[in-house]
Amino acid sequence: MNVIETKSLVYDFGSKPVLNGIDLTVQKGSIFGFLGPNGSGKTTTIRALLGLARVPEKSVMLFGKDIRTHRIEILKNIGSLIEYPALYNHLSGYDNLHILCNLTSTPKKRIKELLDLVLLTDCSKKVSKYSLGMKQRLGIAAALLTDPELLILDEPTNGLDPAGIRDMRHLIKTLNQDFGKTIFISSHLLYEVEMMCSHLAILKEGKLVFQGRACELKNKYTKLLLVDTSDNKKSAELIEQQYPVKLTENLIEAVVKEEKDTAVISRILFRNDIDIYRLEPKSQNLEELFFNLTTND
Amino acid sequence: MIDRVIKSTLRFYAELQKLKNTLAILVAVALPLFVAFLSFVIYLSEGHKLIIAGTNPWHGYIYHLQKFWAGLLLPLTIIIEASLINSIEHSNNMWKQIYVLPVSKFAVYFYKLLAFIFLNILMALSLTFFIQLFGFLLIFIKPEFGFDSPSLIKESLLLSLKMMLASSAIIGFQFLLSFNFRSFVIPTVIGFCITVGMGIASSWKHIEFLPYSYPSLSTNSQDARIWNTYVIIALLSLVLTSAAGFYVSSKKEIS
Known part of the structure; x- marks a missing residue:
């Protein structure tokens, strides 16, 4: 009711x-x-x-x-x-x-x-x-x-x-x-x-x-996937073909939409003989979502 | 029916509870006390000039004091009281608490107005009480003035009541102003200007068309009867201003 x-x-x-x-x-x-x-x-x-x-x-x-x-x-x-x-x-x-x-x-x-x-x-x-x-x-x-x-x-x-x-x-x-x-x-x-x-x-x-x-x-809005590999530069180039990517000093931040995207990225890296050290989905907290929704671009 | 009476009584009582620790009750009692005391002092020092030999001194004592009260202090006190009683709600924006209660908007205005009228009755009773009190003190302090004559308490009370009824137009209008304006200053200044204007125009031939002069005009005749034209017009004005107040209350938006 x-x-x-x-x-x-x-x-x-x-x-x-x-x-x-x-x-x-x-x-x-x-x-x-x-x-x-x-x-x-x-x-x-x-x-x-x-x-x-x-x-x-x-x-x-x-x-x-x-x-x-x-x-x-x-x-x-x-x-x-x-x-x-x-x-x-x-x-x-x-x-x-x-x-x-x-x-x-x-x-x-x-x-x-x-x-x-x-x-x-x-x-x-x-x-x-x-x-x-x-x-x-x-x-x-x-x-x-x-x-x-x-x-x-x-x-x-x-x-x-x-x-x-x-x-x-x-x-x-x-x-x-x-x-x-x-x-x-x-x-x-x-x-x-x-x-x-x-x-x-x-x-x-x-x-x-x-x-x-x-x-x-x-769930509705984008998540970040934090990636750390044996070759971050090459990994970033590979992931970028399908997802927006930001390469920082030690980490790759890939913007994904669904949970299965993590598996897709994992397969890409595996096929290219890159060792994966870290593959961690990072949900935006409510505050980040709130600002994304209410801030004029 | 009984349930409605109980609810109405409780709502009226709630309005009186709000007056606790405020200046509203103090003003309603202290101003009549002040005026009666002033008159007492004048009679102490100048009484021999004011009292006509062979007449009941209570008559002049009551009439002159109440005439002064009706002409200036009564309207001013009503103006201040109206602002005080409504400022209880305006401060801290209590209206937003009041208007979300399951109470009709009509009742919000009505019970507050009723509490305001109660304050005016209290003022009239206080004035009569203090007039009598100081009159009796004169019996002991100045026995030669002859205040041991009948104290005319009934006439004094009726005159106070008549003044109060004749001030109904002021009661209604000032309450409506203070209900609407958050600022204490605006309704007070408007009321003061009108009252002072009435004083200046007191000898104007059309003064009878201006209800703020009715308390004073109603005491012109020393007739003890309560009902006269001024009282009736003043009461009609109260009904009209209250109707306007109920309308304003029903349309009131709270921010």
Whole structure:
């Protein structure tokens, strides 16, 4: 079942198009990473998903319903954290959650459950005295208040130190695996997305340039094969007849597309009596793929 | 039905909870206290000139104080309070938290406006309370002034209430401005300019067409009745500005 579905989603800032026909599909139970460079339209997409930006009818469907016509019904099932957590700094963490409980008619006992879950024990002091990590955890607790099926988190690790990022990653995984939440997470920290997300989409200038499983992305795009032989110069000349090659001081880097290309290169070298010392496929990591997809040549 | 009443009460209470540790409640109590204290000091030093022999001194004491309050301080306090109550949401862009809650956009505006009206009622009650308090102090400090006469608490309360109702147009308009403008300065300056303009134009023959003058005009007659033309027009203006506010809230986009 698709929890999020956008159909040709468009949005303009005045005359400037920000989103150019986005077709997103997020499946129930997934951790969906939403990547893109700054200004690519990630936050605008999230605003559209939450009904904060006005979009054409039926272009944003959540739980099979249109956000334009079923806003309240949909929002009952969504918790969100957009960039930095929006909190009343002059009140305590407990008061912040209590206010949200009253606004959403949520039982007060939920506050303690959530504070335990996000490991926020000292919630009596004013939020203005919290560290950013504590604010982010309180923001997550606020997002979980109504026990939503879907969590939409926009850059949840923004400004956190490495320990905070690790804790946040752990919390997100726990929410997905132990509580069955579907999580839609935008981030510019590609390593984080690679570690957490089962599915991802990459946005460039308001258009999706990839959507699918993280492993599909890696398989879909070119890999490098590192080759070291008894005669690298001759090997490079032979391989170059079929594959693009770059010869460095000690290694040959051949650009291949499929796994069987490794066997083809191996046969070429064997037939020419060249000893093979190393034949190692090197997958590009998500970061390299991301830059290849989002950088204008 | 009961469920709806409980939900509505909780939402209103949530709006009041947001006022904790803010200046909004302090201003609603401290400004009437300041004005009543000022009047008390004036009566202490100049009371013998202000009190007409053979009449109930409470009458002049209440009327002159409330007239001063209605003409200048009440509109200014409403302007500041409107900015304060909305700045709670504008700071840290709380709107993005509020508008993703499963709450209608109409309710977002309505309950906040209700909390603002509550602040104005609190102001009216505080003013009446402090007028009475300092009036009673005068009984002991200046017994010769005759403040041991009936304290006219009912008339004082009704006059405060009438001023509050007559300021409904200001309440509605300033709230709408502050709801829309993130900047504290813009609605405050607009409100201040209009209020000062009203003061300058107070003797203008068409002043009755300008609702910012209604709190002052409504106290011109010492008639204790609450309902008069100014109060009714002011309340209608509140309804109109609130309708505009509901529309604005329903179309609000959050960045």
